[in-house]
Amino acid sequence: MFIAGLISSACAAHRPAPVPASDVAPPVDSPTALAALWDAEHVSPPLPPLVRHADVVAWLGQLRQQSPDLFALEQIGQSVEGRSINHVTFGHGPFHVLLWSQMHGDEPSATCALVDIFAFVRAHRGEPQVRRILDALTVHVVPMLNPDGAERFQRRNAQGIDVNRDALLLQTPEGRALKALRDRLNAPLGFNLHNQNWRTGAGTTGEPASISLLAVAFDPARSVNRGRLRAKKVCAVIRDALEPLAKGRIAKYDDEFEVRAFGDNITKWGTSVVLIETGGSPGEHPDAAGVRLNFVALVTSLEALATGAVERADPRRYDSLPMNTDSNVFYRLIRHASIVAGTGVAPFGGDVGLVVSRAVQTVNGDRQLRVTTRVDDVGDLRVLGALETIEADGLTLAPLFDPALQAGDEVRLPDWTAWTGNTIATGQPGDLVLLRPTTAGRFRVERVLRAEIAADAPSRR
Numbered sequence: 523m524f525i526a527g528l529i530s531s532a533c534a535a536h537r538p539a540p541v542p543a544s545d546v547a548p549p550v551d552s553p554t555a556l557a558a559l560w561d562a563e564h565v566s567p568p569l570p571p572l573v574r575h576a577d578v579v580a581w582l583g584q585l586r587q588q589s590p591d592l593f594a595l596e597q598i599g600q601s602v603e604g605r606s607i608n609h610v611t612f613g614h615g616p617f618h619v620l621l622w623s624q625m626h627g628d629e630p631s632a633t634c635a636l637v638d639i640f641a642f643v644r645a646h647r648g649e650p651q652v653r654r655i656l657d658a659l660t661v662h663v664v665p666m667l668n669p670d671g672a673e674r675f676q677r678r679n680a681q682g683i684d685v686n687r688d689a690l691l692l693q694t695p696e697g698r699a700l701k702a703l704r705d706r707l708n709a710p711l712g713f714n715l716h717n718q719n720w721r722t723g724a725g726t727t728g729e730p731a732s733i734s735l736l737a738v739a740f741d742p743a744r745s746v747n748r749g750r751l752r753a754k755k756v757c758a759v760i761r762d763a764l765e766p767l768a769k770g771r772i773a774k775y776d777d778e779f780e781v782r783a784f785g786d787n788i789t790k791w792g793t794s795v796v797l798i799e800t801g802g803s804p805g806e807h808p809d810a811a812g813v814r815l816n817f818v819a820l821v822t823s824l825e826a827l828a829t830g831a832v833e834r835a836d837p838r839r840y841d842s843l844p845m846n847t848d849s850n851v852f853y854r855l856i857r858h859a860s861i862v863a864g865t866g867v868a869p870f871g872g873d874v875g876l877v878v879s880r881a882v883q884t885v886n887g888d889r890q891l892r893v894t895t896r897v898d899d900v901g902d903l904r905v906l907g908a909l910e911t912i913e914a915d916g917l918t919l920a921p922l923f924d925p926a927l928q929a930g931d932e933v934r935l936p937d938w939t940a941w942t943g944n945t946i947a948t949g950q951p952g953d954l955v956l957l958r959p960t961t962a963g964r965f966r967v968e969r970v971l972r973a974e975i976a977a978d979a980p981s982r983r
């Protein structure tokens with residue numbers, strides 16, 4: 523077992539005893555154990571948006587150097603600006619699987635998960651689970667298909683084309699490289715790995731869609747053939763693997779056929795595609811959470827394909843997922859506040875929803891992730907959810923009228939009729955202060971919310 527030594531003995535006591543019969547596949551490690559393994563062993567950096575093509579090239583070079591017998595590397599093309607598009611192969615089994623990530627340059631979670639999978643395969647190659655994957659599968663990986671977009675942290679390539687709408691015209695070198703590789707391999711199964719807007723909800727519960735799955739359609743009628751049924755079963759396996767880690771936060775992506783998209787056409791050309799979209803996760807480290815979910819989803823899928831467990835999966839576990847719901851989730855939602863808008867209008871009761879923007883900037887040669895919030899909506903927002911909900915019953919919410927304020931400070935409010943700073947209105951920066959009324963006209967600062975959020979890295983365990 524590759525997790526041996528990484529889990530506590532208390533956990534080990536609950537693990538099923540090994541199954542000795544050779545015709546029964548040993549149990550796949552639990553998703554929780556795989557997540558713990560990722561916590562302990564992942565090599566990808568904490569902020570995927572900062573990963574550059576040069577990093578990927580360096581990691582692949584290390585693989586080649588450290589384990590030339592395990593990984594085959596080839597360049598399958600180059601981007602508009604001349605960056606290499608790389609194809610990594612591991613395993614020697616009869617069933618071929620093709621995975622590609624970051625077709626959209628600002629969607630980096632899966633690239634990090636794939637790098638972690640390479641490290642995992644290398645570190646545990648002698649152990650049964652990985653050996654089974656290597657013996658049953660040949661895994662083809664294109665990490666970071668759109669390196670020029672990644673360099674700019676933008677969706678499109680350097681031509682300004684959305685590569686995922688270029689499957690038919692093939693005007694992008696990135697799209698041509700993917701198409702040529704698909705045609706050469708003709709693998710029966712593919713994984714198309716993306717990120718989606720953090721505002722996407724899992725159904726209408728207000729929970730974010732941290733992972734959304736799609737067994738991609740190959741025709742407008744959304745027919746199900748043998749390949750698409752297998753893709754649905756893989757999605758069912760992923761749902762069951764991730765539910766203990768992201769309960770209520772797994773959804774289904776709309777399966778409408780998009781005539782220009784790669785997933786749809788690759789499925790039509792004969793490689794049935796599973797789309798994985800990584801969305802927002804609650805907690806302080808949403809980036810790391812997304813990479814971790816991808817790692818568990820992909821390793822579990824490879825194991826289930828290798829053992830044949832996929833064929834026994836119930837596609838209804840995919841069909842019954844809640845649908846993705848657009849713009850259903852805020853980054854922050856402050857509920858039941860007494861709102862002092864800063865415009866001079868009298869205080870009123872309601873909710874304030876904030877959304878987040880993320881951009882990569884280079885400051886003095888240092889690449890940084892800039893995370894900022896702004897007000898998106900004010901009023902009765904009870905039907906919407908958030909990555910973070912702040913209950914503000916009994917509290918006053920006002921614009922942050924003094925940037926030096928700290929929790930515990932005793933303050934009076936300014937004269938809002940003379941106020942020229944930010945207000946609480948759609949589009950305004952998310953610089954806010956939560957105040958508890960004390961004695962007449964005075965307040966104590968409960969919490970300061972700043973528009974600029976530190977994109978700090980999670981501490982390594």
Ligand SMILES: [Zn+2]
Pocket residue numbers: 625626629716717
């Ligand atoms: Zn995308």
